[in-house]
Amino acid sequence: MVTRIFIVDDERMMVEAFRxxxxxxxxxxxxxxxxxxxxxxxxxxxxPRPDIVIMDHRLPIKNGIEVMTEILKLEPSTRVxxxxxxxxARRPAISAGASGFITKPFKIAQLLAAIRTMEGKGAAGxxxx
Amino acid sequence: MLxxxxxxxxxxxxxVLTVGRAGDAPxxxxxxxxxxxxxxxxxxxxxxxxxxGIRWTSGRLSKSRPDLLVGAAFLTVGLFHLFHVLTYPGxxxxxxxxxxxxxxxxxxxxxxxxxxxxxxxxxxxxRRKAELSDSIFIVLGVAVFVIVVFYVVLVRADSLxxxxxxxxxxxxxxxxxSYSCVGLFAIGxxxxxxxxxxxxxxxxxxxxxxxxxxxxxxxxFSVHGSTSDFAHLMAHILEFTSFLILFLALLRESVATPFKxxxxxxxxxxxxxxxxxxxxxxxxxxxxxxxxxxxxxxxDVSNIISPIMSYTEMLLAGDPLTPQQRKYxxxxxxxxxxxxxxxxxxxxxxxxxxxxxxxxxGIDLVKALRSMEDVLRSTHKTKTISIIQSFxxxxxxxxxxxxxxxxxxxxxxxxxxxxxxxNSVRISITVRKVRDEGGRHMWQVSMTLIGHKFSPEALAEAxxxxxxxxxxxxxxxxxxxxxxxxxxxxxxxxxxxxxADGDKVASRRVTIELPVVETFTEMSGGD
Numbered sequence: 001m002v003t004r005i006f007i008v009d010d011e012r013m014m015v016e017a018f019r020x021x022x023x024x025x026x027x028x029x030x031x032x033x034x035x036x037x038x039x040x041x042x043x044x045x046x047x048p049r050p051d052i053v054i055m056d057h058r059l060p061i062k063n064g065i066e067v068m069t070e071i072l073k074l075e076p077s078t079r080v081x082x083x084x085x086x087x088x089a090r091r092p093a094i095s096a097g098a099s100g101f102i103t104k105p106f107k108i109a110q111l112l113a114a115i116r117t118m119e120g121k122g123a124a125g126x127x128x129x
Numbered sequence: 130m131l132x133x134x135x136x137x138x139x140x141x142x143x144x145v146l147t148v149g150r151a152g153d154a155p156x157x158x159x160x161x162x163x164x165x166x167x168x169x170x171x172x173x174x175x176x177x178x179x180x181x182g183i184r185w186t187s188g189r190l191s192k193s194r195p196d197l198l199v200g201a202a203f204l205t206v207g208l209f210h211l212f213h214v215l216t217y218p219g220x221x222x223x224x225x226x227x228x229x230x231x232x233x234x235x236x237x238x239x240x241x242x243x244x245x246x247x248x249x250x251x252x253x254x255x256r257r258k259a260e261l262s263d264s265i266f267i268v269l270g271v272a273v274f275v276i277v278v279f280y281v282v283l284v285r286a287d288s289l290x291x292x293x294x295x296x297x298x299x300x301x302x303x304x305x306x307s308y309s310c311v312g313l314f315a316i317g318x319x320x321x322x323x324x325x326x327x328x329x330x331x332x333x334x335x336x337x338x339x340x341x342x343x344x345x346x347x348x349x350f351s352v353h354g355s356t357s358d359f360a361h362l363m364a365h366i367l368e369f370t371s372f373l374i375l376f377l378a379l380l381r382e383s384v385a386t387p388f389k390x391x392x393x394x395x396x397x398x399x400x401x402x403x404x405x406x407x408x409x410x411x412x413x414x415x416x417x418x419x420x421x422x423x424x425x426x427x428x429d430v431s432n433i434i435s436p437i438m439s440y441t442e443m444l445l446a447g448d449p450l451t452p453q454q455r456k457y458x459x460x461x462x463x464x465x466x467x468x469x470x471x472x473x474x475x476x477x478x479x480x481x482x483x484x485x486x487x488x489x490x491g492i493d494l495v496k497a498l499r500s501m502e503d504v505l506r507s508t509h510k511t512k513t514i515s516i517i518q519s520f521x522x523x524x525x526x527x528x529x530x531x532x533x534x535x536x537x538x539x540x541x542x543x544x545x546x547x548x549x550x551x552n553s554v555r556i557s558i559t560v561r562k563v564r565d566e567g568g569r570h571m572w573q574v575s576m577t578l579i580g581h582k583f584s585p586e587a588l589a590e591a592x593x594x595x596x597x598x599x600x601x602x603x604x605x606x607x608x609x610x611x612x613x614x615x616x617x618x619x620x621x622x623x624x625x626x627x628x629a630d631g632d633k634v635a636s637r638r639v640t641i642e643l644p645v646v647e648t649f650t651e652m653s654g655g656d
Contacts, residue, residue, distance in 0.1 A: 011432045017439040024443065058428060085431030087473060088480055091532050105435040105469035108442045117507060 003119050006050035007032040008039040008067060009083070010059050018054055021108055027115065036062025040070045049075045052118050057084035057093065064089070065096050072097050079118040083111070155357040162357040163219035169365045170214040176372035177207035183379055192258040195250050201267045202246030208275055209239035212282075218356075226283055229356060233292050234282045237306055240347065244313040247340065251320045298354045307351040314344035335378030343371035420479055427476035434469045438462060474611035481533035481615040490531040491646045494560055494572055495520045497535045501542055509546055512554050519559040526560050528572045528643035530619040537612045538574065541639050544608065545578040555579040557636075562645065570645040571621070575638055582627040582635040591625045609639075620644045 005027055007018045015032050022029050030050040033039035036059040043053070053071060057064035068080045079099040082089065083106065090101045100114045157165070181203040188196030213235040214220065218227045282289070292303035299307060321337035324330065346367025353361035441462045445455065484490060502516050520526070528534060546554050557577040565571050583591060591609040613623040621643035628638045 011436070013436040014432060017436040020443060021439060024446075085428045085435075085473070087477055087536065088532075090536070103473060104431040105438045105465065107466075108439060108446075113510075117510060 002026075002028050003052060003115070004028045004030040004048070004050040005115070006030050006039075006043055006046065006053045008034075008036075008053060008059065008064065009056040010034050011056070014056075021111065025112060035060040036064070036067045039067045043071050044074055049078065051079065052115060053078060053080045055080050055082050055084075055098075057082060057086045057089040065093055065098075068093070068098060069096060081114055081118060155355055156359045156362060157357055159219060159357055162362065163217065165362065166217060166365055167214055167220060169369045170210055170217075173365075173369045173372045174207050174210045174214070176369070176376040177203045177210060180372075180376055180379055181207060183383055187383065189264060192260075194257060194263060195255045197264060197267055199246055199250055201271050202242055205271050205275060206239045206243045209235045209242065209278070212279065213239065229293050230291065231282055231286060233303070234286075234289065235278075237292070237310065238278055238282075240310045240343070241313070244310065244317055244340070244343070247317050247336065248313065248320070251317065251324060299351060304351055307347055311344050311347045311351065314340050314347060318344060332378055332382050335374055335381075339371040339374040339378070342367055342374060346371060416483075420483055423479050424476060427472045427479075430472045431469055434465050434472070438465045438469065441465065470608060474608050477533075477536065478611045478614050478618075481530070482618050484531070484533065484618075486529065486619050491527045491529055492531050492534050494526040494528055494534075494538070494574055494643075496525075497538060498558055498560065498574070501539050504539075505542065505546055509554075512546065512549070512552055514546060515553070515555045517555070517557040519557075519561070521560060521562065526562075526572045527646045528619070528621070529646055530615070530621075530643065533615055534619060534641075534643065537615050538576075538641070540608060541576055541612065545576070545581075545637075545639075549578070549581055563642065565642065571642040572645055574641045574643075576640075577628065577636050577638040579636045580634050581637055583625070583637045588625065588627065616641055616643065 005022055007015050007029060009015050009018070009032075012034065015034070019029050019032070030046055031042055033042045038061075039059070040062070043050070053068070055064045055068055059067065064082060064084065068082075071078055071080065080097065082093045082098045082101040083104060084093075084101070085104040087103055090103075093101055099118050102110055102114055155162075181200045183200075184196045184203065185200030187193065188200055213232050216224070216226050216228065216232040216235060218229060218232070221227050290302040291300050292306070294300045294303075318337045318340035321333045321340060325334035325337055346364050349360045349367060350364035353364060355361070441458055444450075445458050445462065450458070498518070498520070502514075502518075505514050505516075530537075542556065542558075545556065555578075557575070557579060559573075559575040559577075561573050563571050563573045609623065609625055616623045621641060624640040624642075626638055626640075628636050
């Protein structure tokens with residue numbers, strides 16, 4: 001089964017980079033969003049639901065943890081991988097249910113390793129890269 | 130109160146002019162007057178000596194030459210008034226020196242000494258501080274002056290002009306001397322009234338009142354016809370009143386001044402305290418603003434660098450590149466990565482330094498290190514990670530720093546695992562309690578990456594301490610510079626070294642020592 005990923009980041013250049021990296025790896029990008037409020041709505045409208053969400057923390061309107069909380073309420077099996085420049089968000093994100101946390105800037109290998117780790121998990125688990 | 134007293138004295142003088150002068154009639158018998166005169170003079174002497182005591186002592190303590198001079202003047206005045214009493218007819222009947230002439234000479238000289246000292250005090254600059262020698266010279270001066278006057282008035286009385294005309298009051302010479310004295314008192318009163326108006330100094334006002342009272346008293350003296358008439362009696366009452374005004378004013382000032390000084394000092398202190406609090410609040414706001422700016426800067430720079438790194442990596446992994454293209458892309462990637470690490474670490478340090486070192490936020494080192502093992506294994510599945518732990522048994526290893534120290538520990542271990550290219554990673558982590566050079570209990574965390582040592586260059590770079598006052602140069606890429614600063618912020622220290630284990634395997638070790646905290650509150654996660 002092909003992994004489907006939803007991207008949430010307010011930096012359009014970053015979203016483009018994620019899409020390019022994932023496309024090259026043959027990973028399907030189910031959708032993307034540039035702000036917190038739109039992200040929750042867009043995710044809810046997707047069918048089937050994405051397996052993994054790549055989530056930035058500092059977003060307009062709602063932050064990444066708030067969006068993740070809404071997503072996990074809707075679909076508890078979704079794994080959320082935080083990719084953020086805000087290192088202080090690591091602990092609260094993991095505590096709130098994030099499956100992983102990568103600090104920007106990152107190496108592509110780090111991102112892919114985290115995604116592969118999550119693909120292997122049936123349910124959300126804590127991991128930090 | 131003193132102002133009212135002055136008014137009363139003035140009214141007394143008017144009474145002298147209108148009633149006393151009318152017939153020069155004695156108001157009491159000579160014996161009764163002598164008793165009243167002696168009593169008033171003894172009271173005046175007491176006041177003069179008290180003023181001398183207070184002024185002289187405060188002059189010595191505060192090294193004030195004016196105070197010493199005035200003190201000495203009142204000592205002289207007190208002595209001459211004593212001679213005036215002792216030579217006053219009727220007290221010592223058998224003495225050949227008990228004459229109105231001699232007695233009045235002593236009194237008038239005392240008046241001139243008093244007004245002379247007060248005028249000198251009012252008109253001279255008095256800038257220099259008093260030395261010990263000043264006190265000695267003044268005392269010697271007083272002694273010499275008193276002896277000379279004593280000798281001239283008693284022994285060489287015949288050489289002095291007569292003050293009294295038999296049965297007719299003061300002679301022309303006596304009146305001239307008395308009016309001179311009145312004039313000097315009046316000048317002194319005006320001068321002190323002026324000073325009181327300029328400086329709003331109560332002591333000047335009281336001195337003006339005393340001098341005016343003395344002037345009125347001297348006027349009363351000048352108009353007396355017989356020694357027991359009302360004018361003569363009023364002259365002595367007003368004379369005593371002027372001493373009393375000066376004494377009460379001085380007493381009031383010597384009691385009130387320390388309290389005033391204290392109040393002013395307290396007011397200044399409170400004012401400074403308020404200013405200090407305002408400055409502290411401003412500094413705190415400025416610090417928070419700077420941290421917020423740094424936070425946004427670091428965040429945005431990271432977001433800018435991330436796509437650069439990703440696209441560069443994709444280019445490197447893409448179509449065949451020329452060696453030169455590959456070299457340039459490698460440089461771009463490495464520099465972007467260094468910039469990213471620097472900004473992240475700078476932000477990490479700023480966030481940690483925002484926490485007060487003595488804030489009650491701790492970390493259980495053992496618990497934190499144990500939880501890292503699972504995380505490392507899940508994120509580095511391609512590697513076999515073996516962690517040899519040696520932790521204290523049945524006790525928490527609590528140190529300050531909370532999540533900031535946890536972050537540093539995790540980054541150090543993760544960096545070590547990332548840098549090992551082999552599939553097998555062996556790490557030894559030891560936590561134990563030690564004492565530092567100052568005898569403080571410290572938790573020592575030693576993290577050894579077995580079989581891998583720092584290159585000399587990496588070791589030298591890792592030992593660079595972050596210092597915002599100077600350029601970091603090559604050291605900016607070293608995270609240890611920042612880790613060390615964070616550990617130091619929480620009262621600890623970080624050491625980096627290459628070591629040889631018992632089996633002679635070269636290894637790299639990072640040791641962190643942090644103060645032991647007995648109890649703690651774990652930092653709650655924030656957004």
